[in-house]
Amino acid sequence: MTQRARLTWDADAVIRGTRDGVARGLRLGSEHVLQVSRDRVPIEEATLERSGTATVDEEELTAAVAYDTPYAVRQHEDMGLRHDAGRTAKYLEQPLAEEAAAVGEIIAAQVRRALR
Secondary structure, three states, X not given: OOOOOOXXXXXXXXXXXXXXXHHHHHHHXXXXXXXXXXXXOOXXXXXXXXXXXXXXXXXXXXXXXXXXXXXXXHHHHOOOOXXXXXXXXXXXXXXXXXXXHHHHHHHHHHHHHHOO
């Protein structure tokens, strides 16, 4: 008995699905990094912590995590400042480096999901 199968390849749908999955993965990945970094942000009145945002440019497929206070950069870069236990300078740089593999897995999972 002969069996046949026909496969129709819709490259446009694959590209759209891949882009959608990457965009969703970038959003989830950047929010993950934001949450990890919020646990380390120097905290006095929590203004710096509340200023954190995660954004995604779906056209360029880029993501950004940022803190927006006048002193955010100094708090991040000045290793000589004293902070409460668990709070530290490099509150964004370190989580980004530490969570890079997890973010990659998040993006890959979203691409797989989009291509089902």
